[in-house]
Amino acid sequence: GIQVEQSPPDLILQEGANSTLRCNFSDSVNNLQWFHQNPWGQLINLFYIPSGTKQNGRLSATTVATERYSLLYISSSQTTDSGVYFCAVRISSGSARQLTFGSGTQLTVLP
Amino acid sequence: GAGVSQTPSNKVTEKGKYVELRCDPISGHTALYWYRQSLGQGPEFLIYFQGTGAADDSGLPNDRFFAVRPEGSVSTLKIQRTERGDSAVYLCASSLGQTSYERQYFGPGTRLTVT
Numbered sequence: 001g002i003q004v005e006q007s008p009p010d011l012i013l014q015e016g017a018n019s020t021l022r023c024n025f026s027d028s029v030n031n032l033q034w035f036h037q038n039p040w041g042q043l044i045n046l047f048y049i050p051s052g053t054k055q056n057g058r059l060s061a062t063t064v065a066t067e068r069y070s071l072l073y074i075s076s077s078q079t080t081d082s083g084v085y086f087c088a089v090r091i092s093s094g095s096a097r098q099l100t101f102g103s104g105t106q107l108t109v110l111p
Numbered sequence: 112g113a114g115v116s117q118t119p120s121n122k123v124t125e126k127g128k129y130v131e132l133r134c135d136p137i138s139g140h141t142a143l144y145w146y147r148q149s150l151g152q153g154p155e156f157l158i159y160f161q162g163t164g165a166a167d168d169s170g171l172p173n174d175r176f177f178a179v180r181p182e183g184s185v186s187t188l189k190i191q192r193t194e195r196g197d198s199a200v201y202l203c204a205s206s207l208g209q210t211s212y213e214r215q216y217f218g219p220g221t222r223l224t225v226t
Contacts, residue, residue, distance in 0.1 A: 030212035048214040097211050101153030
């Protein structure tokens with residue numbers, strides 16, 4: 001099956017710093033979503049971004065589908081940004097519809 | 112504009128017992144997915160429904176796990192003879208059901224603890 005690798009696995013930042021999270025995938029995809037899982041376990045949709053670039057406030061994401069990676073940018077980080085960030089993809093070929101998740105990036109933002 | 116809802120939010124059960132977990136998808140969404148998230152890992156696929164039928168159950172770990180969606184809306188995940196290894200967060204997601212690549216919307220999850 002498709003492999004999804006996220007880096008770095010852990011990231012500690014001071015409040016106000018910027019960061020870039022990366023997601024590499026091993027096959028062509030036609031669905032890519034970024035999620036934030038907060039400390040209470042809730043999985044929050046951040047972006048649906050199978051290709052191109054999107055921005056939402058302090059967050060932005062870019063997916064280069066032809067090179068099989070996606071980046072999530074967090075600017076001016078806040079303590080509420082802490083949690084685990086997941087990338088999830090759906091392989092282009094075949095009939096399977098499920099998302100395959102990476103193992104996540106654990107982000108800690110210190111005050 | 113309600114999102115995906117799941118009940119209960121937490122469930123503690125004894126080893127060997129039977130449990131049911133419920134998912135209410137977004138109104139109008141015909142596709143429904145169950146995922147399981149073990150501690151420290153990303154969610155993993157269990158089963159996918161299109162309407163009332165299970166279109167793909169390849170992720171169910173064994174025959175103790177079963178899911179239904181009798182009217183094409185609410186779904187119930189059923190686990191028989193629970194084991195401690197079943198402890199995890201069970202997530203439900205739904206989507207419009209029109210394309211294979213559409214966005215999936217996740218519920219808050221049910222945290223299952225088997226003692």
